[in-house]
Amino acid sequence: DQQVKQNSPSLSVQEGRISILNCDYTNSMFDYFLWYKKYPAEGPTFLISISSIKDKNEDGRFTVFLNKSAKHLSLHIVPSQPGDSAVYFCAASGDSGGYQKVTFGTGTKLQVIP
Amino acid sequence: NAGVTQTPKFHILKIGQSMTLQCTQDMNHNYMYWYRQDPGMGLKLIYYSVGAGITDKGEVPNGYNVSRSTTEDFPLRLELAAPSQTSVYFCASSYSGPRNQPQHFGDGTRLSIL
Numbered sequence: 687d688q689q690v691k692q693n694s695p696s697l698s699v700q701e702g703r704i705s706i707l708n709c710d711y712t713n714s715m716f717d718y719f720l721w722y723k724k725y726p727a728e729g730p731t732f733l734i735s736i737s738s739i740k741d742k743n744e745d746g747r748f749t750v751f752l753n754k755s756a757k758h759l760s761l762h763i764v765p766s767q768p769g770d771s772a773v774y775f776c777a778a779s780g781d782s783g784g785y786q787k788v789t790f791g792t793g794t795k796l797q798v799i800p
Numbered sequence: 801n802a803g804v805t806q807t808p809k810f811h812i813l814k815i816g817q818s819m820t821l822q823c824t825q826d827m828n829h830n831y832m833y834w835y836r837q838d839p840g841m842g843l844k845l846i847y848y849s850v851g852a853g854i855t856d857k858g859e860v861p862n863g864y865n866v867s868r869s870t871t872e873d874f875p876l877r878l879e880l881a882a883p884s885q886t887s888v889y890f891c892a893s894s895y896s897g898p899r900n901q902p903q904h905f906g907d908g909t910r911l912s913i914l
Contacts, residue, residue, distance in 0.1 A: 690842070789842075
């Protein structure tokens with residue numbers, strides 16, 4: 687069962703426009719959400735996070751929105767830059783089965799076109 | 801400022817052979833993790849450790865073993881390698897649990913079993 691879903695495998699956006707990456711989750715025990723960015727041949731790097739007590743968190747060009755009732759979060763990148771081209775993973779964490787578990791989505795490959 | 805270092809970066813293993821993937825971190829992090837990423841999939845947790853001498857299974861532990869004799873090192877052992885273990889393996893660390901702490905990842909080990 688895929689508890690964290692990123693239904694769009696890829697996304698193409700023009701440079702300077704907004705990129706919106708979406709993520710849905712099914713487990714109501716998740717209470718902390720993260721976005722990671724991954725370049726080819728490198729490990730994921732942390733980008734931004736949000737706690738379930740908030741509905742928005744902003745860091746420069748990156749904003750994450752959380753809609754708990756819909757079990758949905760999104761990452762907005764404004765303005766998009768060619769260096770943002772990467773795979774973005776959504777992750778969710780919370781106590782599960784006795785240990786602190788992080789569940790990753792399958793990733794969305796973002797291409798920012800110059 | 802090395803962070804999380806994984807060796808080797810690439811390896812080809814024959815079916816039935818054994819090998820150890822190395823992981824070391826220099827951030828004095830208590831928590832360490834091993835994930836595997838198969839094509840088109842998210843990261844799956846193999847094993848994790850909350851401190852030296854303490855390890856526990858994740859979602860997909862079969863066919864693997866770990867040890868944590870020091871804070872810095874968390875090697876992953878593959879016994880009797882099988883083609884299903886062909887994957888990219890990522891080691892990660894965090895100061896405290898993943899519930900509210902982002903993880904720092906190594907650059908991965910790409911393992912092929914033929």
